[in-house]
Amino acid sequence: MNDNKRNTSLEPDKMPIVETFTDKIIFFCINSKFVLSVISLFILVWAVMVAPFDWNTGILPRFPMAVDAIPDIGENQQIVFTEWPGRSPQDVEDQISYPLTTALLGVPGVKTIRSYSMFGFSMVYILFDDSIEFYWSRSRVLEKLNSLPANSLPENVSPALGPDATALGQVYWYTIEGRDTRGKPTGGWDLHELRTIQDWHVRYALQSVEGVSEVASVGGFVQEYQIDVSPGALRAHQVKLEEVFNAVKNSNADVGARTIEVNKVEYVIRGRGLIRSLEDIENTVIKVVDSTPVYIKNVANIVLGPALRRGALDKNGSEATGGVVVVRYGDNPMTAIKRIEKKIVEIAPGMAEKVLIDYHKTIPAEVREFARKHDFNAYTDGGKTNQQAWMKFLKQTARNQWPEWVTLSKATVVPFYNRTSLINETLGTLNKALIEEILVTVIVILILLMHFRSSLVISLALPVSVLMCFIAMKTFRIDANIVALSGIAIAIGTIVDMSIIVCENIIRHLNMLKAEEKPLYAVYNATREVSGAVITAVLTTIVSFLPVFTMIGPEGKLFKPLAFTNVFALTAAILIALTIVPALAHFLFSINIKAGIFKLAVLIVTAISGIAVAISISWWAGTFIIAFALFHMPGDKIPVKLKTYIYRAVNIAAAFIVLVILARHWQPLGQGAGFAGNLLVAAVPIAGLLMFFMVFRVVYTPLLRWMLYHKLVFMILPLAIILAGVCVWLGFGRVFGWMPDVIKS
Numbered sequence: 001m002n003d004n005k006r007n008t009s010l011e012p013d014k015m016p017i018v019e020t021f022t023d024k025i026i027f028f029c030i031n032s033k034f035v036l037s038v039i040s041l042f043i044l045v046w047a048v049m050v051a052p053f054d055w056n057t058g059i060l061p062r063f064p065m066a067v068d069a070i071p072d073i074g075e076n077q078q079i080v081f082t083e084w085p086g087r088s089p090q091d092v093e094d095q096i097s098y099p100l101t102t103a104l105l106g107v108p109g110v111k112t113i114r115s116y117s118m119f120g121f122s123m124v125y126i127l128f129d130d131s132i133e134f135y136w137s138r139s140r141v142l143e144k145l146n147s148l149p150a151n152s153l154p155e156n157v158s159p160a161l162g163p164d165a166t167a168l169g170q171v172y173w174y175t176i177e178g179r180d181t182r183g184k185p186t187g188g189w190d191l192h193e194l195r196t197i198q199d200w201h202v203r204y205a206l207q208s209v210e211g212v213s214e215v216a217s218v219g220g221f222v223q224e225y226q227i228d229v230s231p232g233a234l235r236a237h238q239v240k241l242e243e244v245f246n247a248v249k250n251s252n253a254d255v256g257a258r259t260i261e262v263n264k265v266e267y268v269i270r271g272r273g274l275i276r277s278l279e280d281i282e283n284t285v286i287k288v289v290d291s292t293p294v295y296i297k298n299v300a301n302i303v304l305g306p307a308l309r310r311g312a313l314d315k316n317g318s319e320a321t322g323g324v325v326v327v328r329y330g331d332n333p334m335t336a337i338k339r340i341e342k343k344i345v346e347i348a349p350g351m352a353e354k355v356l357i358d359y360h361k362t363i364p365a366e367v368r369e370f371a372r373k374h375d376f377n378a379y380t381d382g383g384k385t386n387q388q389a390w391m392k393f394l395k396q397t398a399r400n401q402w403p404e405w406v407t408l409s410k411a412t413v414v415p416f417y418n419r420t421s422l423i424n425e426t427l428g429t430l431n432k433a434l435i436e437e438i439l440v441t442v443i444v445i446l447i448l449l450m451h452f453r454s455s456l457v458i459s460l461a462l463p464v465s466v467l468m469c470f471i472a473m474k475t476f477r478i479d480a481n482i483v484a485l486s487g488i489a490i491a492i493g494t495i496v497d498m499s500i501i502v503c504e505n506i507i508r509h510l511n512m513l514k515a516e517e518k519p520l521y522a523v524y525n526a527t528r529e530v531s532g533a534v535i536t537a538v539l540t541t542i543v544s545f546l547p548v549f550t551m552i553g554p555e556g557k558l559f560k561p562l563a564f565t566n567v568f569a570l571t572a573a574i575l576i577a578l579t580i581v582p583a584l585a586h587f588l589f590s591i592n593i594k595a596g597i598f599k600l601a602v603l604i605v606t607a608i609s610g611i612a613v614a615i616s617i618s619w620w621a622g623t624f625i626i627a628f629a630l631f632h633m634p635g636d637k638i639p640v641k642l643k644t645y646i647y648r649a650v651n652i653a654a655a656f657i658v659l660v661i662l663a664r665h666w667q668p669l670g671q672g673a674g675f676a677g678n679l680l681v682a683a684v685p686i687a688g689l690l691m692f693f694m695v696f697r698v699v700y701t702p703l704l705r706w707m708l709y710h711k712l713v714f715m716i717l718p719l720a721i722i723l724a725g726v727c728v729w730l731g732f733g734r735v736f737g738w739m740p741d742v743i744k745s
Helices: 002-006 021-031 033-050 089-104 134-146 191-207 231-236 241-251 278-282 333-350 364-373 387-396 420-448 452-475 482-511 519-543 553-589 596-616 619-632 640-666 671-709 711-730
Strands: 076-083 110-118 121-128 170-179 212-219 223-229 255-262 265-271 285-289 292-295 300-306 313-315 318-327 353-357 406-418
Touching: 021 033, 021 519, 021 553, 033 452, 033 553, 076 089, 076 134, 089 110, 089 121, 089 134, 121 134, 170 191, 170 333, 191 212, 191 223, 191 318, 191 333, 191 406, 212 333, 223 231, 223 241, 223 278, 241 285, 278 300, 318 333, 333 406, 333 420, 353 387, 364 387, 387 406, 420 452, 420 482, 420 640, 420 671, 452 482, 452 553, 482 519, 482 553, 519 553, 596 619, 640 671, 671 711
Parallel strands: none
Antiparallel strands: 076 121, 110 121, 170 318, 170 406, 212 318, 223 300, 255 265, 285 292, 313 318, 353 406
16 A cells, blocks of 8 residues: 555556545546536636626626625614604603513514614614624514504604614715706706605606615705794684684595496595695684684785705705615625616606706797797796796707707716625726736746746636636625725735645646657646645645634634635635646646647647737737747757757747736736836846745755755744844843843843
């Protein structure tokens, strides 16, 4: 058994040693490339479908993971809102907040309850344990509210549960503004008109969007009938204030009756009493005194006015009217915002329009004369602009024939806060980091290993690992935000390390390969040789994240997604390094076309393809393909030593081209510094690190040999470092407190 383990070389046509389950997987992947390709293609397609990026996949369906800018670290809470108009905060506290708080204490999973009593309303915040499911807690709260004892709350007071959203649910703010046909602001709309459009048109349309929990109106004035009672008139007509209340209440209702049959036809009888105008209220009878009816207009003044409000919306120093869209808990904010924008485009043609006349450019007489010439009345009997007539005229007339003092203003939804840009910047950070990491990796591999094909294999591991991580995030419902995606960025270095270790060992085994040995077995042995070390190294990193998974509260909500994504990325890196990388390395490293005419034809087609790629897609990609074809065309006619130098020159040239691409993409000094400055700043640190590693690689072997022969002398250095660290941590006095003062001084 021990002899078999020590035997890493193989005789011709001899099967390799397959002992563990990992060995079986490695050998299967190398030997069954078609099956591995199908599985890899399936995984890549699945990953593209769930990726958070806004990719256009054509016919491929998309169901991306939830994407947000920042993680939601708020409490697991539900809000109970109760309105009691006109009551003082003390009355609200005594009769609403306190009874609700004591009743809701018995809800399962409640951690604490906070209540706020304001003028006219109460808000009770019920905080649950993090382990309690969000919608389960809502059902328990509703159950408790519906089972409150009789007379627990004042008459006609009904508590309501807040929207099923969190504090981060506000993803879209907008205003309603008047805009002309060119999209320029026009004004001319009253705040109550804009609020009416918001409340009765825009709000209901956006409320129907999938994923939207609530659309709240902000700013403007809510129009209402206002009855200003005169105390003197009440005394003169012997009317009580309560009688006025009851008269308005009883008259503002439609009533139903039975049916009546006339000539064998049945008619439904109903009484129509809903108030539709000021005159309806004015002519409402309060009571009859000495056979004379007393109307509300006899004791009060009835007008249209704004309802009492406790806040306003300001935009650029002026009052505005708008709303805020709140996304439902657990929904994808990015997708919800897209649906909201689509709905706004759908309702835009049906938004209210208004004709505005600029009296700084004209006078009423000129307006009337213009309308008379076109056979319509410019004003109504009340002296207001005849909107219907003007609208009909403008719709039937070309825009260039409108008078300059007439503007057609259309109510328009104008967003002023949209989280899409912030989310895109978050995703762009990861996308930029991945591209730059891949480019740096290609440069390092090309210079240190001098092996172009291995750089392609290793660079492939980065995007594939990230895509596999997206699948895990979608499966375990981890939102893509700046903290969660940081876990992927942190793991990028380790992802590359796994593939580098496997690839380098494969290259070493292939270089030592004998003529009679099979490359497949050499690739398998090379991967099997380092598989245990690779798995152990990654598992050590994963175990170090275990304390993060034990965090609770806001800290757990903030850092757990980072730990999850890091573990997902590292796990994907192991799978790729032990499955895809060996198979791809065997295909690329051992490919060798020996037939002269066929080889020449293949290389010519490759060169032509490189030219096409350079012209249509990317010059640097085409250059790589052309250089590859030209390098392999001479074949064995080039001396081995010269071929080695050419190969190194090609790798250095390829590294320089990649460096140019990195400088253009990274731009560390900004666009204003120019290409030369950015290239220099990008090249200096990379060149310095590469030179350091190349020098270290040269001196490492003799340095290691010296350390092994002088172990006791070398151990002084790590012990001194440990001692210095302990002194910094605990303090010099505590570490050396046992020593006499004479020695310490």
